Amino acid sequence: MTGIPRWAILLLGAGVLAVGVASYMGWLRDPSLVRSDYVGAVEVSVEDAKLYRPVPFEWRVNSAAGSFKGNDTAYVRIDNSGERSILCGWLCLDKGGTSIRATRWLSEARLIAGDQKMTALFIAPVEKMPGDGLAAGCLRLDEAVRLPTDAALSFDGGPVRE
Secondary structure, three states: OOOOOHHHHHHHHHHHHHHHHHHHHOOOOOOOOOOEEEEEEEEOOHHHHOOOEEEEEEEEEEEOOEEEEEEEEEEEEEEOOOOOOEEEEEEEOOOOHHHHHHHHHHOOOEEEEOOEEEEOOOOEEEOOOOOOOOEEEEEEEOOOOOOOOOOOEEEEOOOEEO
8 A cells, every 4th residue: 555655744844834834934924024013902082083093095905806096094193203114094984895994905915104005904993983882993113113203195906706
C-alpha cells in the first residue's frame, strides 16, 4: 500500500507552522501600510463632531447581481494629544443599501493621511447622530509617526466583492 510519505506530511506541517508564526509576528502585513491597532470606539458629542472632517469617497462593489458604484462621505479626526496619533471615524448609514455597500468597500480600502497609508477598517458604520450615542471607531498608530491634525485625507481602493 502506498500513501503519502511521512517526510511530505512533516514538511507540510512545518510549512503551516511557519506561516502561522509569520502571521502572528506581523511579517505578512502589507509593508506599504503604517503599523496600527484598532483601539475601540469613542462616543462623539455634538462639540466633538466639529473636530471631524468630511472625507468624500467613491466606492465600487461587484456582486452576482451586478456592479454597483456610488459616493459617500466618512468623517475622520486625527488626535495627537497622546503619545501616539489616534484616528477616529464614522460613516452614517443614511442611504439604505448603498451605505452598506460603502461600508463593505471601506472594509478593504486604505486611508491616506498626509504621506501615510493605513487600513480604513476602523471607520464605524453608525445610525445615530453626534450627541445621541454615535460611537466612532478608533485606530492608534504603532509607530512614532505624528500626523498633523490638518493632514490631507483621502481613500484609496479598487472594486471589492460583496
